[in-house]
Amino acid sequence: MAEQQTQQLEMEQLTKGSKIKKYNREKQKQARRKELETMVSSIAKKCVTSMDDQGKKKVRVLVTMVDIILSRLYDQGVYVKESQWEELRKTAEYAQKNNQTLLLLPAHKSHIDYLVINYVMFRLGFQIPHIIAGENLDIPVLNKLLKSSGAVYIRREWGDDALYKAVLEEYISLIFQKGCHQLSMFCRRNTLTFSLLIYYYNPGKVLAPKLGILKMVVESFAKGRFSDCWIVPMTASYDKIMETQSYADELLGNPKQQETLLGVLGSASVLMEKMGRVDVRIGKPYSLKEWIKEQNELRGPLDILNEGEQKSTVLKSLGYRVLSDINAITPVMPSALVGTVILTLRGRGAGRSELIRRMEWLTQMIRAKNAEVVAIPGMTTDNLVDRAIAIHDQLIGQRREKDLLEPTFYGIDRFELSYYRNQVIHLFVEEAIICASLYTIIKKGGGKLDQRMQFSTLLDEVTFLSSILKIDMIYKPGTIKDNTHRALQWLVDNNVLYFDHENGWVGLSQVERNSGRENYDFLCFLIWPFIESYWLACVSLFTLTPPIRAPQDKPVYVDNSLFIQRTQALGKTLYFQGDLSYLEAVNKETISHAFSRYEQQGVMVRKSYKQPKVWSEVALDTRYIPERYNSYLIPEGRLWELAERIGKFRREGKNRRDNAAVSSRVLKLAHDLAEQNNQSSANQKMLLKNASKL
CATH class of the missing domain: 3.40.1130 (Glycerol-3-phosphate (1)-acyltransferase)
Structure with a gap:
């Protein structure tokens, strides 16, 4: 490295019309070597035990x-x-x-x-x-x-x-x-x-x-x-994880706090x-x-x-x-079971008896997957439920109204509680993707014959959704077709779905219909927050549209950190306005993975820099720049088609039945953010200019 740096200095001197003498060259090389040795010593002192x-x-x-x-x-x-x-x-x-x-x-x-x-x-x-x-x-x-x-x-x-x-x-x-x-x-x-x-x-x-x-x-x-x-x-x-609150804050976009001795000692209250x-x-x-x-x-x-x-x-x-x-x-802890059940039930809360019943069912399903559920000697399921609620009293609340007929519990902080639900998802990811794929037809309603799907169509939907989520989900070895067949057979064996092999139809089993779709819904609830994140990330790409007065056929680059902040702000707005079902959809980690996936698919492009620090900026690929009509973004083009395709798998909600209303609200917010891109681009150019001077 000393030799390389000396050669670089020689080249710089030559461009100025001068030349380093042989004696001075060796002196320069030795000086650089000493500097590098000092740096090596500093690095080693830091890392060597x-x-x-x-x-x-x-x-x-x-x-x-x-x-x-x-x-x-x-x-x-x-x-x-x-x-x-x-x-x-x-x-x-x-x-x-x-x-x-x-x-x-x-x-x-x-x-x-x-x-x-x-x-x-x-x-x-x-x-x-x-x-x-x-x-x-x-x-x-x-x-x-x-x-x-x-x-x-x-x-x-x-x-x-x-x-x-x-x-x-x-x-x-x-x-x-x-x-x-x-x-x-x-x-x-x-x-x-x-x-x-x-x-x-x-x-x-x-x-x-x-x-x-x-x-x-x-x-x-x-x-x-x-x-x-x-x-x-x-x-x-x-x-219980002692840092879930700080994890949640960071994933919601709040600045990460640097660990200090005072901070470590300050957490001694958790003892x-x-x-x-x-x-x-x-x-x-x-x-x-x-x-x-x-x-x-x-x-x-x-x-x-x-x-x-x-x-x-x-x-x-x-x-x-x-x-x-x-x-x-990885064994599943009793606390993770209770957290998962609370987050995968419809309604505003669950009775204690319902928590016990669903926890027993989930324990049975996990063991049917040959996975381990931690058993505590001498404790029945109801004891385990009470124990988990006591441990997580800051995340799981109890309704205190006097005239309730039984104890009723709810998630106080569903975002933080999702940490425990995520400990279960890997066991059911293939089955959850199948159920979400079938949901594209089930949510349309109708009779039993209207809520079924040909296996070939189901496989197409599973293939698309599995590919989109591949960074976030760890799949079992094997081809997508083999994994789908295996997971579908598990769903059939457990009376969630039926598969008419002769005619190729897949749909909800009669047992599942009679039970109010609770097991099917459970599997959808596991995967829906991630689908929401990827949909949010996709529609947020509209904010990368060139401003009205800028050329529409040229990409506008935006600082990646700023873009993620915008996406989270867009997600929180849509959540509180009812267009997102899950606050977990604004999870910074999942959104970043979604953007990485869209980059892999050629939907967006990235430029990386090392000065003044390591950072990057992103833009839409020109093929995906949205169309405008009378200066306004319209729900057409390749990017909107991708958003629509992902949106098919989303959980239905009262504010999302009218697709036109959703698209107009989302695109209006995206348009407002896109108009800020000129200023963002100017700031980035100034940053690069100053970095080049340094």
Whole structure:
């Protein structure tokens, strides 16, 4: 890098008509090298852990603190499955003999994850793992304590910073190359091997994997830096997440608060709460070497280091394999069941007896999917319902009117409560998409023969909706047709739908009709908030229309952050005016995923910049710029057709039966926002101009 920078300086000097003398050139190169070495030292000091003999006391202090915190916060205990940990122990013993590393890959649900995972590893005799953590957690005073316990602080984004990437890659490679032997003085009795922890961000459900660190591990293996490592999917499930309020605020568009020591200590009031229990689960460990060997056999010879497309395919496959493993081992907590039931019932509330009945049904359906529902010995379903309501008394309210015939409960904060519903959706995503697809005909009403659909038509609708939602949803392996057949058969077996194989008709079963469509509606309620988000994101693209006085055939670029803020403001307006059914539709994370999907489909385009900071701006592809009539946006053209197609799957509401009225309200709001694009564009040009001067 010093050589490259010196060459660049030479080129600049040549353009000015001068030349660097050989002596001065070497001097310049050495000066640049010293600057780079200083930067390397600074990067390493920030991220490298300080796990050593002096750190033993700090670890004991931290473990004592965590013991107190967990026993107060999760008063009903931290639970593990002995058989899973015994299998991990055997894998670790084998890995230690062969100087190999355990790569722990848990889903990230709470900051408590860091404490819980380390605490369980320590208590069960494993070496405390290195934990990849964002720099925002590098909190004064606590940072030294956490670094001595394995914290590796990294930037959330490093873009094209080659030096930072090189240092981090070398550190990760050394961790896997040295293994336990590097830190043998720190190993407790029965400690088995060295571990690395990588987190996937998770606002209630698993999302598309972030592959930055995993990419470094795979590349390091491909370069022969280490012989093998063992991938270990993990998850920690909670009756209650202490950060759901801050998650909800952030996803609603409020500024994210930077963690500080004062903030952490300020949350100590939660230690007075009783948040139930924690359940830690571990998937079956498997060899990275063997997995890549299988990929070679499946896809043909792979050149991961030199073929970028092959590397991308392998990384995505591994990332989604891990997410699938995490979904498979994640138990459903009783609190998640109650939250899901409350959010998937029609009406303003539910009686206690109805909550109990639906919770029993949902428990039965989840177990029919071969998934685990956490059982608490000695507690009946009604006890579990009462327990969940007590734990979530700030999210689930009880009607206090004196003349009510039975206790009636409702969701106080449905947006925050949706965090718990999202913990269930992965189990039923294919079935929910089928039900939402069938809803396109069911919502039109009529008799039984009017509310059925040919399987071929249903498959077309399922294919479209599955493709739209592919970033947000994790599907089971297999073709869309095979998955649809399997999910449809499950719905038939559970008396939700019928399938006339001979004539190809699919519709509601008579049992489901007789029950008031409650199970069918439950599945639709799971997926509808996400459909609403994608519809909102689609209609918000109308706000990217060039202003009236601007050329209509040229895209107008708008700052991406501003565009997302506008979209959320549009969504909140439509929600409070009755044109959206769910406030969850303005979820910032889901909206961002929707825009990424539309970018993949060529509906919108993006430009990215690195100065004065990393940012981007977005615009409509010219093929999707909406049409105008007498200066007003009209519901025609390719973009409106896409919005209409997605809108078919939305939940029907009293304000949405008149499509013309909806389109006029939405397009009027979009028109007003689009007229601000000239000023936005001017501001962006000024920003770029100032950045180029810098």
